[in-house]
Amino acid sequence: MEVKLLTEHYDKDEFQGISGYKKLGGYEVLKKALKMKPEEIVAEVKAAGLRGRGGAGFPTGMKWTFLPNNGQPRYLLCNADEGEPCTFKDRMMMERAPHQMIEGMIISAYGIQSKKSYVYIRGEYTYAARVLENAIKEAYQAGYLGENILGSGFTHHLDVYRGAGAYICGEETGMISSLEGKKGQPKLKPPFPAVSGYLEKPTIVNNVETLAAVKYIIRDGAAAYKKHGTEKSPGTKLFSLSGDIRKPGNYEVPLGYPLKDLINNEGGGLKQGRSLKAVIPGGTSAPVLTAEEAMKATMDYECLAQMGTMLGSGAITVIDDSRCMVDLLGVILHFYHHESCGQCTPCREGTGWIDKVLNSIIHGRGRQQDVDLLDQVAKNMMGRTICALADAAALPTISFVNKFRDEFEYYIREGRSKVKGSSYAEMHH
């Protein structure tokens, strides 16, 4: 069963504008928050055990406590550069409920005592950016943003910054470079952004869903929030379901929810006459699960880590028996090759190499040794680069090649896919 904490009013069109939002309790939590002490906000978020909803799953409250007390201005950046393939929850959140995110941001900014925040939104999200800019205008007019918010003495300004088509800008240091008007290449950590981020000032980068969740933690208290989910993965999470499923879409369930139920109940199950082959549980950079593994998985950080994969952004791609795993890995690796920023050799060369090898297999020119080569190249990329993009490309490669080795070997041997009619290259060239 879905637990609609964040998405309770998402089916109501009026929730998008400020008057409808206020009618449904909007900005009441901000009033409550401004009466609390900033450190109480941080303590509550920490106690709630909220973990970043963008992909890495780092504890949000802990991230906030890394801010140094050195009197420097602090920045809050909302990461709305949703780019992990098969993820589409942040876009829905911004389009359906921009004020929810804005309220969460103001509360968070008050907690960390930041006077200025930006929403870094990916360039393609033109509609969401329009909705957001309008909502910010409304929030200023209503006195929720600007000088001396609701007479509390707290001042906060919020603006939108549009990206321009670069997956790597979803990485927090890449995003900071981009916001500074530069190419979005990630930087070596430490120093972490909390110490030296935007314009070398202390900066907190949090995902859209994370910041929206803060509102509910302050509204209900950490203890109530923790009633949802598991001990190590408290709260609810939005999951983006796509692929071979009857009812693709975003669903909010408590963490720890069985993947099987998410697919069969919320997702409406597989298409007629099809059986499950595999599931990518956390965006395409997460290692793939076989059908058997998927049936046992629960959607929380610890279970998926134990199964050698990750919760990531919460994007679940369902793959049925009509699909060719070689073809799909080809699509995934083409993406990472395209999006590699190019500064680290293992990533720049490795993603290109894997992309090339996969392409030759897909076009019937594979060599027997290529299966091991893919595995080796991928393993040599892991952990040898500035950011996680190399790992994001290596993990699917290693898991696809090892869990579906027979499909790769068959394709190389026969020059065509093991699953008849499933390879695009084979059917169209």
Next chain:
Amino acid sequence: MFKLSKDGLEKIKKELTRYETRRSAILPALYIAQSENDGWISPDVVMHLSEVMEIPISHISEVLTFYTMYNKKPVGKHHIQVCTNVACCMAGSREIVKHLCTTLNIHEDELSADKKFTVTRVECLGSCNTGPVVQINHDDYIENMSIEKMDKLLKELQ
């Protein structure tokens, strides 16, 4: 030689003071200039921006060449961008790209003879539940695309 309109220049001047650093205005300025230069950034656009923004050409070029939403060569009036990432591929987006190229008699990323169309594959647009997804220029998404729907759309755009 490219020259910004009065309105475009005003907008860029606003962007220069909107953020903490002037350099942050480069990304928005390129969008503004692109919209006034038939959808692409030519070398003289960069020169002009450098002059009016008082920002070195190298800083602008760095941004221009890094991000995919700035077109470095001429594109059609209708820049048809088809998502060909995993979920959209599974929904048949590659077949749509192929159909578009055949129908318009162009290769991907090429300008059609009448300068009306360019077809480009793009990465995940974040609408994976409604694929195949298409974005024309920087307009709102067109969801659940099919070959039949595309043909109808092409007729409207012709």
